[in-house]
Amino acid sequence: MFTRREVGSLILGAGAxxxxxxxxxxxxxxxxxxxxxxxxxxxxxATINGISTTSRRIFPxxxxxxxxxxxxxxxxxxxxxxxxxxxxxxxxxxxxxTLREGVKFHDGTEMTAEDAVFTLSPERLWGAKPFxxxxxxxxxxxxxVEATGKYTFEIETERPDPNIPSKLTGYIxxxxxxxxxxxxxxxxxxxxxxxxxxxxxxxxxxxxxMVLEAFDDYWDGPPPVKQISWKIVPEFAARMxxxxxxxxxxxxxxxxxxxxxxEKYQGVTLKRVLADNYPALAFNTRPDPVDNPxxxxxxxxxxxxxxxxxxxxQALFNGTTEHPAVPFNFTEYGKFYDPKxxxxxxxxxxxxxxxxxxxxxxxxKLIWHITRQYYPNYEAxxxxxxxxxxxxxxxxxxxxxxxxxxxxxxxxxxxxxxxxSDFIPGDPYQxxxxxxxxxxxxxxxxxxxxxxTPEYLAAGKKxxxxxxxxxxxxxYLELSDAWQKVTPGYYMWKSVYNCAHRAGIQFKFKPNGEMxxxxxxxxxx
Amino acid sequence: MTRFWLxxxxxxxxxxxxxVTFAFVVLRTSGDPVVALVGGDxxxxxxxxxxQLWRLDDPLWIQYFRYVIQMxxxxxxxxxxxxxxxxxxxxxxxxxxxxxxxFSYIGAILIxxxxxxxxxxxxxxxxxNLIMATAVFGFALPNFFLGILMILLFSLSLQWLPSSGTxxxxxxxxxxxxxxxxxxxxxxxxxxxxxxxVLDKLYIRAAAAKGVGYWKRIVFHALPNASIxxxxxxxxxxxxxxxxxxxxxxxxxxPGVGRLLVTAVSSRDLAVVQGLVLVMAVTMVLANLVxxxxxxxxxxxxxxxx
Numbered sequence: 001m002f003t004r005r006e007v008g009s010l011i012l013g014a015g016a017x018x019x020x021x022x023x024x025x026x027x028x029x030x031x032x033x034x035x036x037x038x039x040x041x042x043x044x045x046a047t048i049n050g051i052s053t054t055s056r057r058i059f060p061x062x063x064x065x066x067x068x069x070x071x072x073x074x075x076x077x078x079x080x081x082x083x084x085x086x087x088x089x090x091x092x093x094x095x096x097x098t099l100r101e102g103v104k105f106h107d108g109t110e111m112t113a114e115d116a117v118f119t120l121s122p123e124r125l126w127g128a129k130p131f132x133x134x135x136x137x138x139x140x141x142x143x144x145v146e147a148t149g150k151y152t153f154e155i156e157t158e159r160p161d162p163n164i165p166s167k168l169t170g171y172i173x174x175x176x177x178x179x180x181x182x183x184x185x186x187x188x189x190x191x192x193x194x195x196x197x198x199x200x201x202x203x204x205x206x207x208x209x210m211v212l213e214a215f216d217d218y219w220d221g222p223p224p225v226k227q228i229s230w231k232i233v234p235e236f237a238a239r240m241x242x243x244x245x246x247x248x249x250x251x252x253x254x255x256x257x258x259x260x261x262x263e264k265y266q267g268v269t270l271k272r273v274l275a276d277n278y279p280a281l282a283f284n285t286r287p288d289p290v291d292n293p294x295x296x297x298x299x300x301x302x303x304x305x306x307x308x309x310x311x312x313x314q315a316l317f318n319g320t321t322e323h324p325a326v327p328f329n330f331t332e333y334g335k336f337y338d339p340k341x342x343x344x345x346x347x348x349x350x351x352x353x354x355x356x357x358x359x360x361x362x363x364x365k366l367i368w369h370i371t372r373q374y375y376p377n378y379e380a381x382x383x384x385x386x387x388x389x390x391x392x393x394x395x396x397x398x399x400x401x402x403x404x405x406x407x408x409x410x411x412x413x414x415x416x417x418x419x420x421s422d423f424i425p426g427d428p429y430q431x432x433x434x435x436x437x438x439x440x441x442x443x444x445x446x447x448x449x450x451x452x453t454p455e456y457l458a459a460g461k462k463x464x465x466x467x468x469x470x471x472x473x474x475x476y477l478e479l480s481d482a483w484q485k486v487t488p489g490y491y492m493w494k495s496v497y498n499c500a501h502r503a504g505i506q507f508k509f510k511p512n513g514e515m516x517x518x519x520x521x522x523x524x525x
Numbered sequence: 526m527t528r529f530w531l532x533x534x535x536x537x538x539x540x541x542x543x544x545v546t547f548a549f550v551v552l553r554t555s556g557d558p559v560v561a562l563v564g565g566d567x568x569x570x571x572x573x574x575x576x577q578l579w580r581l582d583d584p585l586w587i588q589y590f591r592y593v594i595q596m597x598x599x600x601x602x603x604x605x606x607x608x609x610x611x612x613x614x615x616x617x618x619x620x621x622x623x624x625x626x627x628f629s630y631i632g633a634i635l636i637x638x639x640x641x642x643x644x645x646x647x648x649x650x651x652x653x654n655l656i657m658a659t660a661v662f663g664f665a666l667p668n669f670f671l672g673i674l675m676i677l678l679f680s681l682s683l684q685w686l687p688s689s690g691t692x693x694x695x696x697x698x699x700x701x702x703x704x705x706x707x708x709x710x711x712x713x714x715x716x717x718x719x720x721x722x723v724l725d726k727l728y729i730r731a732a733a734a735k736g737v738g739y740w741k742r743i744v745f746h747a748l749p750n751a752s753i754x755x756x757x758x759x760x761x762x763x764x765x766x767x768x769x770x771x772x773x774x775x776x777x778x779x780p781g782v783g784r785l786l787v788t789a790v791s792s793r794d795l796a797v798v799q800g801l802v803l804v805m806a807v808t809m810v811l812a813n814l815v816x817x818x819x820x821x822x823x824x825x826x827x828x829x830x831x
Contacts, residue, residue: 037689043607043792133571187608205617206607207788208780233689233778237673241680241688403791405560445569 031214031226032524034517036250037233037242043206046190047174048125048132053513056171057252058230060514061212062106063174063195066097066116067165069425071510072520076332078426080165084111084175084196088165093143095164099151103219105177106200113147118178120145120155125172131186137434138172138423162467166424198223198518208232223518243268243500250507250515252499256317256376259498267503272320275495276332276422276511278431279375281368281414282442282449282489289411293361299394300487302355304345306392312384313493316377321496327489328480332511334426335469336476344484352392361394366413368398369406378416381492408447415449417442419491422512427472432479433460436488450488458482533817537810544806545596548799549589558605558793579605592799601800606792611800615782619804621691622781625774626766628701633708634759640709641716645724646743656713663710668769672703672776689778700777704769708762715758719751726750752823760816764809 042055047063066085069077087098103111118124125135126142144156155164167173175196181189193201198220199212210230216222231248233239236258239251244265254262254270263270283300284292293299309323324330326341370382382398389396396414401407407415423430436442436452437460443452452460459482463475497513506523509515516522552558559576576582583591595602601611637660644656679699680688687696723729724747732742770783778784782801789797820827 043604129574133574136571191607191609205780206609206614207785231690231778234784235673235676235689235776235778237676238680238689238776238778241676245680245684245688247680247687247690403793405557405793408560441569445572 033227034225034249036230037239037248038230039253044190045193048135056513057515060516061199062197062201064197065173066168069169093157093160095155103196104217106194111196112150113153115178116175117145117147117153119175163424250501254498268500270500271509272498273509273511275497277420277495278491279418280489280491282417284413285450285488294413296359298355299359299361302352305348306352306388308347312381321494323493324491327491328428328432333428356393363395366396368396368414369412370400370416371407372400456482548802552795558795602796604797606794611796618782618785629704633705637709637712638716640713644717645720660710660713663706668703669772675699700773700779704773719754723747723751756819760812763812
């Protein structure tokens, strides 16, 4: 979240940075290639239909955002930098963007405002039947997107929205070529994507490999690597062996309990980054099943107070991550974050027992649906939590299921989930309102776990409409209070992304999991 | 003879119909593929849009008839996961599984059958015990475990062989050995039993009494008579190889149909799973047909009966 003054300074910064874009790069002919072993590749690489952790890792290598987050200058990425847009300014409900000139797509066509407008258009994202339906989630309040010149366009929203540039740092900000997209259709585009990024996709065999080749017409100069092969190697032992034996230059997704073993090998550098994502559990607060004891908030409070999550996180992650004691009070939210925020439901076994005594709960079995091996260490944490709940007289059975479709099948009392926090950098909009609000799947799907209370909805409306930081923070605290009063969920820890690379590489891992093989994020040393 | 072949064909068609229907019923009743594919955060509106897009909102019987007609006419449809033709996805993976399967299969036969023959000839000797112990070890060792052990030894520690993927003949060695070990072990045990049974027969003794040489008796008299149960086992083991390929291809990141099946099942890509099930069923049915034909070739009595 930024004040108007800060937005103004960002615009100036954007202009200055855009002038130093085309610096000379290393000799293209001498560039080495990279082999990266990944655990998975999403089947579709369209910018929205392809949303997943595994595609986010790769996207910025072949797509460019309109606006960028600078993680080099700020660990939390709260400084914006120009990318395809060089300038932006707000006037009431209208945002005006100026595009970088001379930017080419991988098919050689020039990127213009027509492409940017199509990228954000109702027919692609937020109309009645858009090509990429999930785009609606990220374009709430959009009213008009229109080109005003070859390199300028406007976005009009229903209410003044100070966060439009922030939103364009995410998935919806990746610009796609209108002509090619319309020619091949969204499914084929997802298989042979074209962007303006430093590498172009030359091979994509879903479930097997993606090959990117240097795009030497990139607006910021030729990238440092000739070819990058992202190969799926599902088995960790094979990924590790491949890195140690120098078949691979990078591997990703190292099990926490294998990190120490991997670090012992010479020439291997392990990188960890705290992600903008939190594994969590949702309490089923609704009378479905009819005898659901969790409709009583005291039982939910007791379950939260019975968990010693700091000890669990220490045991499972060896201090590499942290448990957010107060929901939504996340460090990445800058000025929203309050290190002294009161913990309303601290770990306290006696208090948990007293709360259980207040309820009509008599030890009935509560079913916890968990997706098998989806979140690292989740099952291990669940085992400990089940025992901690047993200590205060709460009987929980963790059921490990093969996929989310099974997890969503009733009856259940608790279910696993995770929440990202980076849709609007520095602002708790996504986890607090987008993910729990009246349009969220958690409150609308057949498997919904709660019904937002009038108090929560009223606070949410204020929060959604607040523009100035002070108003927004006040509304945020009110909204967070309303959520905590119900406690429909419990945030466990901040996710950790990891990867390892061979010697001779300098790499900066981004908290949203992006692996940028260019710019200040990647260098051969 | 015509009646024999007509019955065979009818049985084959019925088997394939049963497999196709079974796959349809199991996949449709075991969960909603749309939810599995679009992910947990999708709103009901988005789920519904995808359901319409993939025509999963039609009544089940319409979906079934559409599916049976598609299968019968060789149109496997479009993958829900990536929007590509299923037939293209499968055909680009089949050669990899064929390469791996053939190397493993031939390797297993070349090792397992001679080992069983020698164990039978040297019955009760240390050599026999050693071969049988190795054979039991081979088929008792889970192939995912053997695969990981080989990666840790030959790729991580010794760095002799590539850990995964394809590209050179060296990439084939570890997955082929892993896949062949089980089949070779099984074949060695069955060959030994079949040979022992035949070696005790009167006609072998009669051949010896007539002065037929030792190796001639083994190769021309004993082995053809022991080959009927062996052919059955070799045919059945094709199924084991396909099952084994699912694990081995995953461990070694080998881009064959086994790995494709794992991915398709876990993401509930119905069209791909259905296509693969049909391809595998056809393979098994054809293998059984070949075994039936071989019986006739190997044993004149079966030919005459037919």
